[in-house]
Amino acid sequence: MTTIAEPHGAGEPDAPPPPDAPTAPEHGHHSDDAVAVASQWQLTWWSFRKHKLAMIGAIVTLGLYLMVIFAGFLAPYAKNFYSPEYTYAPPQQLHVLDDGRFGLYVHPQSAEQDPSTLQLTWTVDESARTDVGLFVKGDEYRMLGFLTLDRHLIGPVDPDGEPVFLLGADKNGHDILSRIIHGSVVSMTIGLVGVAISLVIAIVLGGLSGLLGGLTDTVIQRVIEFLMSLPAIPLWMALAAAVPPTWNPLERYFAIILILSLIGWTGLAREVRGKFMSVREEEYITAATVDGAGRGRLIFRHMLPQFTSHIIAGLSLSIPSMILAETSLSWLGLGLQAPVVSWGVLLQEAQNIRVITTAPWIMIPGLAVVVAVLALNFFGDGLRDAADPYKN
Amino acid sequence: MGRYLLRRVLIMVPTLFAISIATFIIIQLPPGDYVTTLIAQYSAQGDQLDGPQIEALKNRYGVGDPMIVQYWKWISAILFHLDFGESFAWQKPVSSLLADRLPLTIALSIITLLFIWAVSFPIGIYSALRQYSAGDYVFTMIGFIGLATPNFLIALVLMYLGMQYFGTGAGGLFSPEWKDASWNIGKVLDLLGHIWVPLVVWGTAGTAGMIRILRANLLDEIRKPYVTAARARGVSETKLTVKYPLRVALNPFFSTIGWVLASLISADAIVSKVLNLPTMGPLLLDALRSQDMYLAGSIVLISATLTVIGTLISDLLLGWLDPRVRLGAR
Numbered sequence: 001m002t003t004i005a006e007p008h009g010a011g012e013p014d015a016p017p018p019p020d021a022p023t024a025p026e027h028g029h030h031s032d033d034a035v036a037v038a039s040q041w042q043l044t045w046w047s048f049r050k051h052k053l054a055m056i057g058a059i060v061t062l063g064l065y066l067m068v069i070f071a072g073f074l075a076p077y078a079k080n081f082y083s084p085e086y087t088y089a090p091p092q093q094l095h096v097l098d099d100g101r102f103g104l105y106v107h108p109q110s111a112e113q114d115p116s117t118l119q120l121t122w123t124v125d126e127s128a129r130t131d132v133g134l135f136v137k138g139d140e141y142r143m144l145g146f147l148t149l150d151r152h153l154i155g156p157v158d159p160d161g162e163p164v165f166l167l168g169a170d171k172n173g174h175d176i177l178s179r180i181i182h183g184s185v186v187s188m189t190i191g192l193v194g195v196a197i198s199l200v201i202a203i204v205l206g207g208l209s210g211l212l213g214g215l216t217d218t219v220i221q222r223v224i225e226f227l228m229s230l231p232a233i234p235l236w237m238a239l240a241a242a243v244p245p246t247w248n249p250l251e252r253y254f255a256i257i258l259i260l261s262l263i264g265w266t267g268l269a270r271e272v273r274g275k276f277m278s279v280r281e282e283e284y285i286t287a288a289t290v291d292g293a294g295r296g297r298l299i300f301r302h303m304l305p306q307f308t309s310h311i312i313a314g315l316s317l318s319i320p321s322m323i324l325a326e327t328s329l330s331w332l333g334l335g336l337q338a339p340v341v342s343w344g345v346l347l348q349e350a351q352n353i354r355v356i357t358t359a360p361w362i363m364i365p366g367l368a369v370v371v372a373v374l375a376l377n378f379f380g381d382g383l384r385d386a387a388d389p390y391k392n
Numbered sequence: 393m394g395r396y397l398l399r400r401v402l403i404m405v406p407t408l409f410a411i412s413i414a415t416f417i418i419i420q421l422p423p424g425d426y427v428t429t430l431i432a433q434y435s436a437q438g439d440q441l442d443g444p445q446i447e448a449l450k451n452r453y454g455v456g457d458p459m460i461v462q463y464w465k466w467i468s469a470i471l472f473h474l475d476f477g478e479s480f481a482w483q484k485p486v487s488s489l490l491a492d493r494l495p496l497t498i499a500l501s502i503i504t505l506l507f508i509w510a511v512s513f514p515i516g517i518y519s520a521l522r523q524y525s526a527g528d529y530v531f532t533m534i535g536f537i538g539l540a541t542p543n544f545l546i547a548l549v550l551m552y553l554g555m556q557y558f559g560t561g562a563g564g565l566f567s568p569e570w571k572d573a574s575w576n577i578g579k580v581l582d583l584l585g586h587i588w589v590p591l592v593v594w595g596t597a598g599t600a601g602m603i604r605i606l607r608a609n610l611l612d613e614i615r616k617p618y619v620t621a622a623r624a625r626g627v628s629e630t631k632l633t634v635k636y637p638l639r640v641a642l643n644p645f646f647s648t649i650g651w652v653l654a655s656l657i658s659a660d661a662i663v664s665k666v667l668n669l670p671t672m673g674p675l676l677l678d679a680l681r682s683q684d685m686y687l688a689g690s691i692v693l694i695s696a697t698l699t700v701i702g703t704l705i706s707d708l709l710l711g712w713l714d715p716r717v718r719l720g721a722r
Contacts, residue, residue, distance in 0.1 A: 225407075226407055226410050226411075230414070230696050231696060232655075233659065233661050234695050234696075235692065238688060238692055239418070239421075242422060324540075331544055331662075333681070334681075357552065363552075366548075369541075370537065370540050370545075374537065374540045377536060
């Protein structure tokens with residue numbers, strides 16, 4: 001081997017190849033030399049990048065978590081903003097062009113109530129217009145926990161004038177778009193926190209099971225089989241119903257997360273156990289043992305890094321099931337409760353077919369759930385395929 | 393086969409025991425005991441329970457006894473007399489409430505399972521044999537979306553579409569005019585007109601999962617050397633697929649009866665609420681809302697037991713189908 005490509009430069013498609021690298025790697029194709037010296041993470045990344053859907057999933061996931069961080073800025077209104085006279089206002093079409101020039105506006109709408117059926121009929125006033133602007137002043141919010149700001153990415157230019165409902169309004173005249181963005185904070189983090197708890201349980205119990213074997217292994221495996229054999233939703237429902245109604249929203253949030261993760265750790269624990277069992281027999285572990293490495297060092301220095309990527313893949317695949325579980329529980333009224341805003345809580349409005357026929361847009365939060373779960377699933381699938389870059 | 397059966401049935405015993413403990417804990421979770429709640433409810437209605445009645449109730453449920461005694465009183469009544477306790481919200485024995493709904497729940501679960509098989513079998517084979525074809529991508533995409541959408545949302549959307557475009561009624565298994573009619577052809581036809589919605593909603597997630605599994609298994613199998621060898625000898629492509637790989641790839645159809653049943657019973661709670669079906673799910677939901685714990689606990693117990701039985705059936709079928717499972721060293 002005369003020349004060795006820099007492992008760092010070779011990974012980035014846009015970075016200029018190092019001057020001494022004759023084999024400039026093309027997208028997705030790397031010279032054998034580059035592959036030979038690339039780190040495991042590098043190989044994983046190369047392999048992941050080839051997976052189109054997984055890349056899209058990763059980008060959407062990243063976007064959703066950015067939305068969580070900048071929710072206050074992205075949402076036109078604060079999460080408890082409402083205007084009672086706009087019950088079930090339909091989505092307004094955003095016009096982008098104003099006489100051939102760039103200019104945002106919507107047509108205002110007003111409701112008329114049928115005196116006998118009490119049904120609201122909304123009419124759009126094509127002649128008038130409500131100006132919509134970017135970076136407009138609106139409700140105050142806190143970002144990142146300390147910044148108090150009042151600028152919103154999009155919203156009505158005049159905060160005291162006609163409200164703007166780009167995705168419609170719900171029963172109380174809440175802006176659904178704003179509520180979806182604010183709801184992402186709870187819905188997207190419930191997966192993260194829940195998975196973190198599951199991960200700890202899974203690594204401890206799966207690790208013990210895989211490392212010690214024997215009776216410990218048998219007992220833990222039986223417990224896992226038992227938990228897996230239980231029908232999840234009735235169990236979740238029963239446990240969630242036992243959460244005292246007097247608890248405040250934050251306590252309830254953590255109780256629900258705990259319930260979801262107490263049942264959700266089993267699959268991950270199995271994976272961890274399997275990995276420990278196979279890695280345990282590897283020669284380099286024997287070598288390290290002979291070398292006098294203690295158990296802790298063996299586990300954390302030699303074994304865990306070996307399958308970190310598998311664990312990350314497993315994690316990203318368990319987040320979506322947590323999001324789905326939260327949505328279902330909250331929709332049933334057993335999970336989170338208003339005034340907390342989560343996608344499941346928003347969907348509580350969509351309880352029966354009559355409401356949905358009057359205002360189908362209250363199902364839009366469901367779309368957010370589907371997008372988030374799909375993105376995380378694709379991302380996790382791609383990660384799992386890429387996690388073992390030595391496979392091929 | 394006899395020994396295999398015996399071993400499998402014996403494994404069930406500790407599992408069922410653990411399930412009963414878990415259920416008992418769930419029943420005990422809400423603060424206060426059953427008899428106190430009942431007395432409070434009676435006095436709220438202006439009624440009074442007299443001393444002997446209260447004593448009899450306390451004795452029946454073991455109020456004040458140690459936990460173990462309470463557990464024994466509860467489980468022995470179920471085991472020996474099929475007495476699941478009283479539902480105070482309905483003021484009826486739990487067993488009579490369940491007798492109304494359990495058969496329909498089980499029947500619907502089994503019909504849905506058959507539906508899942510009927511749909512996923514051809515699609516799974518097609519997807520494996522035409523891997524990366526347009527059809528494969530379409531089915532994969534539909535499958536992923538099916539897995540990513542909460543069940544209740546699928547139900548709501550289907551009902552909405554049905555309302556908007558087909559003018560069908562809102563859920564239920566029968567149109568109003570057939571609801572109380574006795575069974576005849578008209579009622580059966582009416583049932584068939586309604587039952588597809590719960591089947592589709594209920595079966596979506598299961599179908600999507602099953603297609604993925606069948607596809608992956610079949611793909612693994614048709615790449616094995618024995619298939620290549622058979623092909624080299626000139627065996628026709630159809631025979632090549634149907635005769636061996638398909639039989640091996642069929643294993644998941646049987647091995648997953650357990651979890652498909654579990655997930656069907658799970659999904660029941662949600663789907664039946666939307667679709668307004670008289671199954672156990674909505675009963676469980678109401679029971680949990682009103683903390684009617686003997687009813688809720690009994691439903692959890694029965695669901696879990698059904699799941700265990702489903703797993704047993706799938707293990708037995710698998711043992712019958714595949715000698716490696718039955719004779720496996722374990």
